[in-house]
Amino acid sequence: MTLRFRIVIRSLAFYLLFLLSVTVSAQAPAVLDQPISLALQNEPLPAALVKLQNLVKGDFAYDPQIVPAGKLITLKFDKRPLAAVLDELLSGTGLNYHVINNAVVISSNKPKAFTINGHVLDRYSGEPLIGATIYLPDLQTGVVSNQYGFYSLTLPEASYRLSVSSLGFSGESQKISLQKNIVIDFRLSARVYSLSDVPVGLGTADSAYLLSAVGSLPVEKMKFLPYYDGEVDLVKAIQMQNGVKAITEGSGGLFIKGGNSDQNLITLDEAMVYNPSHLYGLVSVFNSDAIKKIQVFDDHIPSNYGGRLSSVIDVRMADGNNKEFHVKGGANLLSMHLAAEGPVRREKGSFIITGRRSLTDIFNADSRVIIPNSNYYDLNAKANYQLNNSNKVFYSFYLGNDRLFSKNSYNNNWGNITSTFRWNHKFGSRTFLNLSAIFSHYENNLDVNADTLSEKYVWKTGIEDLSLKGDFTFYKSVSSEVKFGGITTLHRVVPGEASTAFPSTFNIPRNRAWETALYFSHQLWIRKKLQAKYGLRAGQFANAEDRTDVFDTDGNALKVREHKTYYGLEPRIYLAWSVAADQRLHAAYNRNYQYLQLIQNSELTFSSLESWLPASAKTKPQRADYWSLGYDYLPGGNKALLNVYYKKFYNQADLLNHTQIIKNPLIRDQLRTGTSQAYGAEISVSKITSGYLIEASYNYSRVFRKITDINDGLRFRASYDVPHDFKLSQTYLAPKRWSASAFFNLTSGRVVTLPVGYFVQDGLNVPLFEGRNRSRFPLFHRLDLSAQFRLSDPARQKQTFNHEVSFGVYNAYNKKNPLFYRISQPGEGSARFERTSGIVPWVAYNFKL
């Protein structure tokens, strides 16, 4: 082909393309320019479009479903261009038109969406309210405020009615016209001393059906419950809930859905609390003056939580009143407490400081424990400041200590320190970030030989965490919320070592471990009936354990560590189907990993010697798979809940019989592992009438373990296997100043290993044991009563000084439940139970200024 010929071909091609484009562009305007003559007299729009369609030359297409029928049209067009006719007919209908392939197509406008966001706050104190509901009755959907009171709703442009409520607060309703992004802070008034908002135990959603595998225990309700010696206690309040076992009266153990007491993730403002007990568990470390909200996740565990198998107890401190200064305090037979709160800058920032100190000895001498000089104290402090509309910072601190000083100069001290710095940031109106830097420290020091002439030393155990955590929440729409984030923690673990004066050969090797996790979760509503929450947590645990058996050729110990890394994927799924307006079915599945475990071989759950061991080359991580099905019926604020579950645990560790925890460097070699199975059914009902709240619950559950070399390798009942557990509580609020409550608990007796005989050695009767946990104590039951009398008139809202006196009886009918069994020694008579203390009356006083 010659050059000249090629030039001609190219020119022709270019000319043809040009003609085609001109033709196309010439035709588009031609369709819309065609003249239309049409007269309409009160015609509905669909009919008008039909008439127009018959007049248009060419294709004219639209979906009749999208054409609003309400609009009546009276117009006359005389040879007007089609475009002008369409502009007038479709004005204000949300419809528009396009020309596609010479056809006129009418379609809907893409609706504009706008976001409402803000915070739900306590009107009186400015405290953000966690778990408040922002509900749209017309759409039958809504959202729940997050841990910082923040919410975000993205909706199409329109007018809406919003209904905002929170436990213990009066609800509010507001109409809004959503035509742009807006920020609305809702301020709710607390309903003081009113039962109608007092929730009914764990598992109550903040409103009927929004996001509910979360149970929350309102602090206000906690204060009405009857406690030992009048000490309001978070852990004791949780023990009163359905499905939670304590197994030892007076202890702080929480055994939830077949899990052991070290399998609960207990946090205070996101910081891990490793030993949440004062006085061996009689009182918890949580001062109710400092606490705003407690959330317990014992069914579905969201994927932003990890590290424990059984439950999550997320405790949040109060922020402090950001409008006025207040002081509150009080005393009971166990302790005295004082708190101060107020603004750092009015409505911009606030602080709160609380302190508590024990007052008296408590144990019954019959229990063979006399604590001549034991005390505890704790201090909580928190401050926060709103830097601007998108940024807020918080700092929380906790310090607590127990000290036991006995005759013969023995000392036993233990305590926790936690410190959390947090930064909240909003990206626009739909994305919320919380970034946290967290420190947690637990330590126990025990005098080992204080009363000897040997060189003195102290046995120390402890664990220290440094964490960095980031949590994003993207509020995609009112029915879709995405969360993602991660956490990395450095654990420095001291399982047990003597003070430096002593040879280090008896020390248990130290460990350093990095625990890291990334997670993702998505929560969505499908057709307003089906709620789904699914997520995945991906974790890594890298441990380095000191080796104490590596020496150089000169016999000097070398610093060598043994490294081991584990990975784990943890899917979490929750589905809820709203069968009717007040009924739903739900199902959940969790997989959890736990890389730290508590090494204890105590028969009861009193202990201060908490030795933590991380997973290592010799000790695999624990794992659990959990399934549940449930049915909820919530007619008019009352409640009936039914739940069944099954849980399988893997790599459950137990110590060989009589293993020493102190001065035993080879303790890992005396751990044996196996599996555990738990299953149960829970039912609870509650009824509220004017002034009365009655709750009853029954739980049937079993827990079995099978551990190599324990009980001859045969399956045995776990120490927290309590098959039947019945709880009944009642709260009454009189119209004026009185309130009263009662709590009754009836359970199967605790499992126990009883002797099959005894023999004599060195003047002692030594019991003969076979197996483990083959017997059971008699039924356990106890009734506690309490009453409160408000010395100041609650109707007078503006008074500056409020005070009340509380009194009650713990163990009202003096039931001496068995605590443990021991064989009698020569001169003591027959074999005996040691029992708990009997009836304990108490009185307490509280004030607020």
Added chain:
Amino acid sequence: MRNLLCLFLVVMLFPACEKQGNGDITFGAPGKTYGIVVEGGINTFYKIQYIRLSEPSFSADGTVVPAVGARVTVTDGGANVVFRETATPGVYSGTIQNNTNYNKAYKLNITYKDKSYTATDTLRQVVNIIDDFLPLGCIKQANGTIKLTIPKHTFGFLNSCKWLISYPEIPAWNPARFENAGYFNYTHIQGSPNSVYPLINQLRIVELQPNDFVSIYKFSMSDAYSQYLYTVFQETDWKGLFSGVPAEVKGNLSAGALGFFYVTDVDIRRYRASELAN
């Protein structure tokens, strides 16, 4: 509402009517066969040795009965010495000439009711009594008397030993008198089994005249005997709110026999009470 309240009261108070006693808990039925129980062993202080045999009791209110008519021999590394039953039922005695074979094993053989049992323990030399390492406290009182505080258990010593601290109220050590075993006190190389043991520490407190004599006996232990005694005490003296999971106490006897056959070296020193207070 009133009916609900009544129901509530009935449900809560009905269990209160139950009679409270010491409970009807009895021992479980044993699934294993238990043989004999052995107490005692060989000491380096006397040539005549004593061993007590008994049978365990399988009833909480029952008593331990002596095992009579057993055939008992001890091998001291050379000779087989036959122990004969004394006038006290269940107590057997024999003469061991070679009772100072340090770091050597002694072996016990028992035949009782057609069953045979054996045990072995090794003789460890005792660390002599040193004034600075006595398991007792001593204070001179204002009135001139000497107050001794003797804890039954002390921890964190460099070696485990058994002690007998004898003074006018407490008889001198006699290996034949097993009923006096309650006067022993113990030092342990192990740490306290739990954090609250000191609170229920069993003590003897006595006031003596300055010229009263105090005899202190110190008995060595093998590692196995030390560990055995530690587990015995975990199940007995230390049983309390903080004690460990109950479990079988295993001695060094074969074929299901219980107890421990031990070999021990003895050191003795005698003090005036006033010397201890210095």
